[in-house]
Amino acid sequence: MTLGRLALRNMLRSKRRTLLSTAAIVVGVMYLILGQAFVGGIEEGIVQAAEDGMTGHITVRVDDYPTTGLSHPVDDLLTLTPAAKALLDDDARVAAWVERTVFVATLSTGDDSLRIRAIGAGARDAEVFQRTTWTVEGRVPETAEQGALLGAGIGRMLGIGVGDRVILRTRTHAGAINALDVAVAGLVQTGNMALDGTTAWLPDALARDLVRAERPTHVGVRLKRRGQAPAFAEALRAAVGDGADVITVQEETAELLRMQQIRRNALNILVGVLLAMSALAIANTILMAAHERVREVGTLRAMGMTRRRIVALFVTEGAIMGGLAGLVGLGVGGLGAWYFSENPIDLGALMQGVDYGNIQFSAYLYTAFDPGAMVLPFVIAASTAVLASIYPALLASRLEIADAVRAE
Amino acid sequence: MAICELKGATKTYGSGATEVHAILGIDLTIDAGEFTAFVGPSGSGKTTLLNQIGCLDSPSAGSVHIRGKATAGLSDVKLAGLRAEEIGFIFQSFNLIPVLTAAENVELAMSLAGQDGGHDAALALLAEVGLEGLGGRRPNQLSGGQQQRVAIARALVKKPSIVIADEPTANLDSDSGRAVLDLMRALNEKHGTTFLFSTHDPMVVDYARRVVTLRDGAIVSDERRGAAS
Numbered sequence: 001m002t003l004g005r006l007a008l009r010n011m012l013r014s015k016r017r018t019l020l021s022t023a024a025i026v027v028g029v030m031y032l033i034l035g036q037a038f039v040g041g042i043e044e045g046i047v048q049a050a051e052d053g054m055t056g057h058i059t060v061r062v063d064d065y066p067t068t069g070l071s072h073p074v075d076d077l078l079t080l081t082p083a084a085k086a087l088l089d090d091d092a093r094v095a096a097w098v099e100r101t102v103f104v105a106t107l108s109t110g111d112d113s114l115r116i117r118a119i120g121a122g123a124r125d126a127e128v129f130q131r132t133t134w135t136v137e138g139r140v141p142e143t144a145e146q147g148a149l150l151g152a153g154i155g156r157m158l159g160i161g162v163g164d165r166v167i168l169r170t171r172t173h174a175g176a177i178n179a180l181d182v183a184v185a186g187l188v189q190t191g192n193m194a195l196d197g198t199t200a201w202l203p204d205a206l207a208r209d210l211v212r213a214e215r216p217t218h219v220g221v222r223l224k225r226r227g228q229a230p231a232f233a234e235a236l237r238a239a240v241g242d243g244a245d246v247i248t249v250q251e252e253t254a255e256l257l258r259m260q261q262i263r264r265n266a267l268n269i270l271v272g273v274l275l276a277m278s279a280l281a282i283a284n285t286i287l288m289a290a291h292e293r294v295r296e297v298g299t300l301r302a303m304g305m306t307r308r309r310i311v312a313l314f315v316t317e318g319a320i321m322g323g324l325a326g327l328v329g330l331g332v333g334g335l336g337a338w339y340f341s342e343n344p345i346d347l348g349a350l351m352q353g354v355d356y357g358n359i360q361f362s363a364y365l366y367t368a369f370d371p372g373a374m375v376l377p378f379v380i381a382a383s384t385a386v387l388a389s390i391y392p393a394l395l396a397s398r399l400e401i402a403d404a405v406r407a408e
Numbered sequence: 409m410a411i412c413e414l415k416g417a418t419k420t421y422g423s424g425a426t427e428v429h430a431i432l433g434i435d436l437t438i439d440a441g442e443f444t445a446f447v448g449p450s451g452s453g454k455t456t457l458l459n460q461i462g463c464l465d466s467p468s469a470g471s472v473h474i475r476g477k478a479t480a481g482l483s484d485v486k487l488a489g490l491r492a493e494e495i496g497f498i499f500q501s502f503n504l505i506p507v508l509t510a511a512e513n514v515e516l517a518m519s520l521a522g523q524d525g526g527h528d529a530a531l532a533l534l535a536e537v538g539l540e541g542l543g544g545r546r547p548n549q550l551s552g553g554q555q556q557r558v559a560i561a562r563a564l565v566k567k568p569s570i571v572i573a574d575e576p577t578a579n580l581d582s583d584s585g586r587a588v589l590d591l592m593r594a595l596n597e598k599h600g601t602t603f604l605f606s607t608h609d610p611m612v613v614d615y616a617r618r619v620v621t622l623r624d625g626a627i628v629s630d631e632r633r634g635a636a637s
């Protein structure tokens with residue numbers, strides 16, 4: 001006959017009360033797990049959007065490149081040193097790399113025009129900037145084609161369909177104006193709302209022809225693993241020399257991720273309040289249990305139970321309550337976190353037509369399903385319950401035995 | 409052999425004008441195998457005295473020795489240990505743990521006494537007190553007399569030196585009360601267990617082989633009888 005069994009029986013005696021007082025713990029743990037998972041998902045979305053959008057794992061670009069607004073000057077072009085080229089070609093960490101010519105163009109249909117970002121790159125581009133979330137209507141233009149792939153948002157705004165012709169006008173590297181008549185080969189929904197509304201992809205040759213540039217403006221690098229970026233960037237920095245900047249995806253997203261930390265903290269405060277409430281509820285429940293069971297406590301003491309074991313008995317009840325409630329919260333929260341990691345919420349569909357400016361983030365709100373991150377909320381909940389039951393347990397243990405055994 | 413010895417045992421409640429001596433200067437020796445009744449009017453100190461012997465409380469003055477060990481000044485753990493090993497209790501209101509079955513109540517006492525007899529040993533003990541087949545019932549599914557038998561079985565698991573029963577029949581009808589007393593005396597004769605009980609019931613007093621009478625916290629008579637029926 002263990003303490004645990006006695007504790008369990010006592011809790012089952014007042015099921016409804018136990019359920020009510022543990023509800024807050026269930027909700028708290030669920031909130032913590034789901035909330036953290038969503039924040040984690042948003043963070044992953046931010047990094048992923050940068051990785052698959054403009055940055056890759058690592059971007060090399062000319063020094064002092066502007067980072068705000070829709071601004072992609074072509075006055076300075078990138079020259080890769082032989083050392084940098086060799087590193088990119090030979091280092092085992094590099095999965096793929098590609099030269100990109102990025103510039104700002106005015107796209108017009110005859111009636112309407114829009115300032116857009118154009119990216120010219122070779123076939124390798126798809127290996128560096130992965131297109132797993134892409135949905136293409138029409139097709140991606142061939143290398144030698146005079147065709148463009150437009151973000152679906154641009155198509156919607158200007159009423160452009162696949163097969164239509166548009167004029168792209170831009171400033172060349174030398175500062176002159178150049179324009180070309182281009183066929184729309186396809187429209188793409190990238191899963192990144194900022195790209196969809198602002199960006200067009202062109203074959204490398206077409207882009208270089210438009211801006212009259214022999215060299216690219218960017219080099220994008222994909223490594224075997226994202227985590228290799230900081231170390232590889234270090235090596236690459238030494239190789240590219242003074243004229244170029246090397247930026248990792250971690251550096252590129254650091255600012256946005258810092259904002260996420262604020263969100264995490266707000267969530268933690270909310271959950272802290274919830275847990276404090278549930279601690280009070282549990283303390284109250286155990287206190288009521290202790291009052292109801294004065295005679296039982298007296299009897300157990302008369303039978304030779306020490307004060308310490310009485311404390312253990314009530315704390316065990318708190319622990320079982322907190323543990324079970326924590327498990328339920330973990331189950332529900334974990335299930336939710338898993339579900340939304342497999343079935344993202346499509347924000348793009350929810351918020352079509354809203355202008356997101358130049359902020360890069362995923363159109364899909366999903367969770368980062370991380371079982372390891374669920375241990376802590378569970379431990380916090382269980383220990384809250386244990387702490388909350390200590391005071392009532394001490395009260396019960398200090399009863400006068402002679403009086404307690406005769407209590408009603 | 410004396411298993412319990414009180415010398416000048418005094419218990420005082422309150423202080424100053426409200427001071428009450430629940431018992432005052434009690435000298436008493438209990439020998440192994442006694443079957444003793446404590447009688448006296450309400451408030452005479454029966455419960456207080458039994459609490460002292462049962463180590464539920466320690467004296468304000470004087471001394472109480474259980475098997476040669478003084479109880480005054482013992483730590484909680486030591487007192488609990490004394491109760492766990494030496495003393496069994498039978499209560500007026502039975503005091504079974506309501507969420508446990510009869511057998512589990514007995515098992516709990518076993519584990520507290522450090523025995524690991526388990527379920528079968530508990531059922532055997534219940535059979536000995538005449539509760540064959542009722543081990544699976546909760547206290548609220550048993551009559552008062554049956555509950556008190558479970559309590560007796562529970563008190564006896566550790567083979568205590570002393571079983572203390574404060575008004576064990578007060579909540580029972582006279583037939584059940586008689587049956588409980590019969591059982592207590594049978595166990596006293598079979599195992600030599602010492603039983604100390606208090607009562608207001610002359611029928612119960614008739615079972616005793618020694619009758620200690622209290623008044624105002626003091627012993628006013630202490631008579632031994634032959635084996636009465």
Ligand SMILES: Nc1ncnc2c1ncn2[C@@H]1O[C@H](COP(=O)(O)OP(=O)(O)OP(=O)(O)O)[C@@H](O)[C@H]1O
Pocket residue numbers: 421422428429430431448449450451452453454455456457
């Ligand atoms: N906890 C207490 N605080 C103050 N006084 C107490 C306390 N317990 C008992 N007393 C007093 O001590 C005296 C003896 O009480 P006790 O309970 O021992 O009597 P009793 O003989 O058992 O009476 P009864 O037959 O009614 O059970 C009484 O005057 C009682 O009021």
Ligand SMILES: [Mg+2]
Pocket residue numbers: 454455456574
């Ligand atoms: Mg009394």
